[in-house]
Amino acid sequence: MTKYYTEEHEWIAVEGKVATLGITDHAQAQLGDVVFVEVPTVGRKVKKGEETAVVESVKAASEVYSPVTGTVVAANEPLASNPITVNEDAEGAGWFCRIEMSDPAELEVLMDEAAYKAFVEGQ
Amino acid sequence: MTMNNVGRPTAPVATDAVVATSTFTGNQGLAIEEPLLFEVGRLDVSGVDIEEADTFETRLGGLARTAPVELPGLTEPEAMRHYVRLSRQNYAIDLGLYPLGSCTMKHNPRLNEAMARLPGFADVHPLQPLSTVSGAVELVAELGRWLLELTGMASVAMSPKAGAHGEMCGMAAIKAAIVDRGEARDVVLVPESAHGTNPATAAQLGFRVVSVPARADGTVDPEEVRKRLGPEVAAIMLTNPNTCGLFERDIVEIAEAVHAAGAYFYADGANFNAIVGKVRPGDLGVDAMHINLHKTFSTPHGGGGPGAGPVVLSDRLAPYAPVPFVRFDEDGAAEFVETRKAASERGLKPFGRITAFHGQMGMFVRALAYMLSHGADGLRQASEDAVLAANYVKARLQDVMTVAFPERPAMHEVLFSDRFLDGTGVTTLDFAKAMIDEGYHPMTMYFPLVVHGAMLIEPTESESKTSLDQFIGTLRHLADKARSGDADAFKAAPRLAPRRRVDETLAARQPKLVHQG
Numbered sequence: 338m339t340k341y342y343t344e345e346h347e348w349i350a351v352e353g354k355v356a357t358l359g360i361t362d363h364a365q366a367q368l369g370d371v372v373f374v375e376v377p378t379v380g381r382k383v384k385k386g387e388e389t390a391v392v393e394s395v396k397a398a399s400e401v402y403s404p405v406t407g408t409v410v411a412a413n414e415p416l417a418s419n420p421i422t423v424n425e426d427a428e429g430a431g432w433f434c435r436i437e438m439s440d441p442a443e444l445e446v447l448m449d450e451a452a453y454k455a456f457v458e459g460q
Numbered sequence: 461m462t463m464n465n466v467g468r469p470t471a472p473v474a475t476d477a478v479v480a481t482s483t484f485t486g487n488q489g490l491a492i493e494e495p496l497l498f499e500v501g502r503l504d505v506s507g508v509d510i511e512e513a514d515t516f517e518t519r520l521g522g523l524a525r526t527a528p529v530e531l532p533g534l535t536e537p538e539a540m541r542h543y544v545r546l547s548r549q550n551y552a553i554d555l556g557l558y559p560l561g562s563c564t565m566k567h568n569p570r571l572n573e574a575m576a577r578l579p580g581f582a583d584v585h586p587l588q589p590l591s592t593v594s595g596a597v598e599l600v601a602e603l604g605r606w607l608l609e610l611t612g613m614a615s616v617a618m619s620p621k622a623g624a625h626g627e628m629c630g631m632a633a634i635k636a637a638i639v640d641r642g643e644a645r646d647v648v649l650v651p652e653s654a655h656g657t658n659p660a661t662a663a664q665l666g667f668r669v670v671s672v673p674a675r676a677d678g679t680v681d682p683e684e685v686r687k688r689l690g691p692e693v694a695a696i697m698l699t700n701p702n703t704c705g706l707f708e709r710d711i712v713e714i715a716e717a718v719h720a721a722g723a724y725f726y727a728d729g730a731n732f733n734a735i736v737g738k739v740r741p742g743d744l745g746v747d748a749m750h751i752n753l754h755k756t757f758s759t760p761h762g763g764g765g766p767g768a769g770p771v772v773l774s775d776r777l778a779p780y781a782p783v784p785f786v787r788f789d790e791d792g793a794a795e796f797v798e799t800r801k802a803a804s805e806r807g808l809k810p811f812g813r814i815t816a817f818h819g820q821m822g823m824f825v826r827a828l829a830y831m832l833s834h835g836a837d838g839l840r841q842a843s844e845d846a847v848l849a850a851n852y853v854k855a856r857l858q859d860v861m862t863v864a865f866p867e868r869p870a871m872h873e874v875l876f877s878d879r880f881l882d883g884t885g886v887t888t889l890d891f892a893k894a895m896i897d898e899g900y901h902p903m904t905m906y907f908p909l910v911v912h913g914a915m916l917i918e919p920t921e922s923e924s925k926t927s928l929d930q931f932i933g934t935l936r937h938l939a940d941k942a943r944s945g946d947a948d949a950f951k952a953a954p955r956l957a958p959r960r961r962v963d964e965t966l967a968a969r970q971p972k973l974v975h976q977g
Contacts, residue, residue, distance in 0.1 A: 372968035395964045396906050420969065 341444055342453035343404045348428055351444065356405055357432050360392060363457050365427040368394040371420040376412040376433050383409060383436060385443050390433045392423065401433060405443045411435035491958060494545045498975055501532020507539055549958050551901040557931050559903035561873055561918020562733055562755040569758055571833055572826035581825045586817035590796055596821060597786055597794050603828045607751060607770055610839070611732075612742025615778035617771045617785065618819040623730055626750025626769030627661040627697075629814050633748060633773060633780040634695050634724045635665055636811035640780070645694035645723065651680045653704055653908045655728055658697040667694060674910045678704040678865040678875075682713045689721035699728035700744070701735065701871035703908040704864065705850065705916065715745025724748065724777070732756045734847055734872035737840025747774040757827035768823035779807075782814045845921035846872040849928060853919055856932045860939040864911045872920075878913025880939060885947035888913040891938060893961065896954035898934045 340350045346364035350357045365371065373393035383389050383403045390401035412434045416422055423431040438444075448456060486493040518524055534542070551558075553565045576582060584593050604616045617633075620626040631648075638645050648662035651672045659669040670688055675681045685696065696718050700708045708714070715725045727741050727749040733756040741749050753768045754761040761767060773781055784798045787806070796818075797803050803810045834842060847870070854863055854874040862879035878888045892902035892915075904916035919928055942950060954960060 370965035370968075372965060393968075395968055397909060 339444075340450060341404070341447035342450065342456075343402070343447060344456065345402050347401060347404060349404055349444075349447065351438075351441075354438050354441065355410060355435050356407070356438055356444075357435050358389065358401070358403060359432040360401060360423065360427055361453070362427045365424050365431070368392065368399065369396050370394055371423040373398075374416040374420045374423060374433070376414065376416060377409045379409050379412055381409045383407060385440075389436075392420075403436060404447055405436060405438045406440050407436040407438040409434050410437045491548070492545050493958075494542060494549075496975065497532045497534070497542060500538065500542065501534050503528050503530065503533055505533035505535060507534060507536040556899065556901070557919065557923055557927050558901055559917045559919065559931070560901060561904075561920050562752075563730070563904065563918065565754070565761050566758060566920040567922040568760050568826070569830060569833065572758065572829040575829040576822045576825040578825075581821060584821060590794060594794065599828055600818065600821075600824050601786060601788065601794070603824050603831070604770070606828065606831050607772055610736055610740070611746075611749065611751070611772045612740030613746070613749070613772035614742075614775040615773045615781055617773065617781040617814075618768075618824070619782060619784065619815045619817070620750065620769040620771055621766035621815055621820060623750050623752040623755075623767075623769040624657040624661065625814065626752075626771045627657055627726075627728065628664065629769075629782060630726055630748035630750055630771045630773070630777075631661050631665050631667075631695065631697075632782070632811045632814070633771075633777045634726060635667075636780040636809065637724070637777055638694050640809060643722075645692055647690075647693045649685060649688055649693060649696040651698060651702070653678070653680075653702050653910050654697060654699060655703060655730060658699075658728055662695075662697065672696075674704075677868060678702070678706050678910065679708050679868075680710065680714065682710045682717060685714050686717050689717060689723065691722070693718075693721060693723045695724040695726050695747075697726045697728060699731055700741075701731045701873075703731075703916070704875050704910065705870045705873040705918075706865060706868050707735075707871055711744050719745065729772075730755060731872065734843055736843045737836065738843055741772070742774065747777050748772070753823050753827045758830045759823045759826040765822065766820050768820040768827070770819070779809045780811050781808075782812055783810045784813070784818055786818065842921045843872070846918075849919040849921060849923055850874045850917070852925075852928060853917055853932060856929075857935055857939075860936050861915075864914070873916055873918035875908070875911055876915040876917070877911045878915070881913070881942055884942045884945070886942040886950045888915055890947075890950035890953065891915070891942065893953040894938050894941075894950050895934070897956045898938070900931065900934060 338350050338352045340348060342348050342361060346361045348359050348361050371392055371394050373391070375391040377383065377389050383406065385404060385406045386402055388400040389403040389409075392399050392401055413432050416431065416433065425431065553567060558565060580595055581599070584596050590597065600618055604618055607616050608614070617629055620629045646666070646668055647670055648667040649670050649672050650659045650662065652674045662669050672680055672684050672688060679702065680698065696714070698708065698711070698714065700711055702708055718725045724747040725745055727744075727746040729741070729749040729751045732741070732749070732751055736756060748771060750769045750771045751757075753759045753770070759768065783800055783803055784796060787795050787797050789795070797806065800810050800812065831839065850870045850873050854870050857863075857876070858866060860880065862877045864875040864877045881887065881891065888905050892905050895902050904914070904918075906914055907916060908914060919931070923931075
C-alpha cells in the first residue's frame with residue numbers, strides 16, 4: 338500500500354487499482370470538532386479535482402476533492418452518525434470512500450508523506 | 461434642627477466577606493435569571509380581557525379543537541418583564557462599541573427614527589392608489605437618485621429586501637441578459653475571500669461556482685481571473701473592498717477582462733461604506749451591485765421587518781430589472797409598473813418579480829434621512845472616518861497582534877491572524893470569549909477563511925477616539941495576558957456573562973430543536 342497526499346490536505350492510500358480517500362490528521366486538527374460528514378454514494382463516477390465529500394466543523398464547511406478519476410466502490414457510511422471518528426482517527430477509521438481508479442498515472446503529481454510534512458510546515 | 465429618626469450609615473462597611481458568586485435566586489444582582497415563556501406562562505391567564513362570544517353555531521363540525529391551545533398566558537407586567545429582562549442580557553450598539561461593525565449594526569441616528577415614524581411614511585399601505593402616496597413615492601425616487609449618483613450607475617431596483625436578496629436580484633438580471641443573448645453561460649467566478657452568500661446566490665440560480673484563489677497580499681490576481689474566463693463564464697462576483705478589508709487595486713483590469721470575455725461584473729456592495737464619495741462603482745466597470753442600506757446608510761439591520769438591499773444596474777442590465785417599479789415620464793408624473801406585460805409594453809424585459817411590492821418604506825425613509833442630514837460631504841467624511849478608525853486600530857495594535865496584511869492600508873476594517881497567539885495555547889475563540897468578560901462583544905472570528913484564526917475588526921465611523929482607545933487598551937491587555945502564559949484564564953472565559961461557554965460541538969452533533977417542558 339502506498340500513501341499519497343494533496344495540497345488540499347487529503348490523503349489517498351492505494352492498493353492495486355483501489356484508492357482509499359480521507360483528510361489528513363493535520364486537516365482535522367485545523368478544522369476542529371467535526372460535526373457533519375457527507376460521503377459519496379457507491380457507484381458515483383468522480384473526476385480528478387471534483388468535490389467528492391463534505392466535512393463540516395463548528396467553524397467551517399469544507400469540500401473534500403478526489404485527487405483521482407474513477408468510480409466510488411465503497412463509502413464509509415457510519416461517519417454520518419459518528420463524525421467524531423474523523424477527529425479520532427483521520428488517517429484510519431475516518432476514511433471517506435474507496436475509489437477504483439481509471440488513471441493511476443494521476444498519482445504521480447501527488448506528495449509522499451515527507452513532502453506533505455514539509456508542505457504543511459512551510460504554510 | 462429636625463432629627464432624622466431613621467438615620468443609616470451611608471459609607472460602605474469594611475468587610476472581609478468573600479464576594480458572593482452564588483445566590484439563593486440564581487440572580488446576580490440585577491442580572492436576572494429568566495425562564496422561557498413556556499415555563500412561566502399559565503393556560504388560565506391572559507393579559508387582555510376578551511368578551512365571551514355570544515352563542516353561535518359552529519361550522520367546524522367534528523374538526524373543532526377540544527384540547528386547549530398550549531400557548532403561555534401571561535399578565536401584561538409579566539410579559540413586559542420577560543422581554544425587558546431578556547433585553548438586558550443583550551449587547552447592543554447603544555451599549556457600546558461593536559467590533560463586528562456595520563455587518564451587524566452601526567449607529568442608527570435618532571433623526572432617522574423620527575422621520576420614519578411620520579404617519580405619511582409609517583402608515584401607508586402598498587395597495588393604496590398612487591394619488592394618495594405621491595409623497596412617499598417621491599421619497600423612494602429621491603433615494604434612488606442618490607444611490608445612482610453615489611454609484612455612477614444607470615438604473616436601480618429598489619424592491620429587494622436584504623443584501624443577499626439584492627445579490628439574487630442582480631444575478632437574476634445577469635441570467636436574464638445572458639438568456640436574452642441566446643447564450644448558455646453557466647459558470648460564475650467567486651474569489652476565495654468572498655462572502656458566503658455569493659456562491660450560494662450563484663448556485664441558487666443554477667450557476668456552477670468556480671473559485672479564484674487569493675494572492676499572498678489578500679487580493680484577487682487578474683491573471684488568475686483571466687485563466688478561468690471563457691465562453692461558459694456568465695459573471696464574476698467580487699467584493700470591493702474585499703472581506704480582508706483591502707481595496708482590490710486591479711479591479712478595473714479585472715472588469716475589462718471580464719467584459720472582453722462577454723461576462724458581467726457583479727460587485728458585492730456590502731463594503732460600499734468604505735468608499736462612498738471616494739469611488740463610484742460604475743466607473744470601475746461594475747454591471748450590478750447591491751447596497752446594504754444598514755451597512756452604508758445607517759438603517760437598523762432588519763429594522764423590525766425586512767431590511768432593504770437596492771440593486772444598482774449598468775445600462776446593459778437596466779432593462780432586466782424586476783417589477784414592480786415606479787416610472788416617471790418627461791413631465792415628472794409617476795406611474796406604477798406592476799407586471800412584466802406592462803413593462804414589456806414600455807420596451808423593458810424584467811426577469812420577473814422578486815417581492816410583492818415596492819420595497820421596505822421604513823428603511824428608505826431612514827436611509828434618505830441619513831443622506832440628507834449628512835449631505836454629500838458628510839457621506840464622504842463618514843467613509844473617511846470609518847477607514848481612519850480601522851487604520852488607527854491597526855496602527856495601535858500591530859506591535860502586539862498580527863496584522864494579516866501589514867503592507868496594505870486597511871479600508872473600513874482591519875484583519876488580524878492568530879499568529880500572535882502561537883505557542884500560548886490561547887485560540888481566537890478563547891481570545892474572543894475573554895473580550896466578553898471585559899464588556900466587549902467579540903469581533904468577527906474565523907472569517908474570512910483565507911487567514912488562519914481570523915479576527916476581523918470594524919470599528920465604524922461613529923466611535924470617538926476615547927472609545928477606540930479604551931477598546932485598543934483592552935485588546936493590548938488581553939494580548940499581553942495571553943503571552944504571559946495565562947492560558948487557563950482564557951479557557952475559563954467568559955466568567956462574568958449570564959452563561960459560560962456552551963458545547964457548540966454537542967449542539968451541532970446532536971441538535972435538540974424542540975422545547976420539552
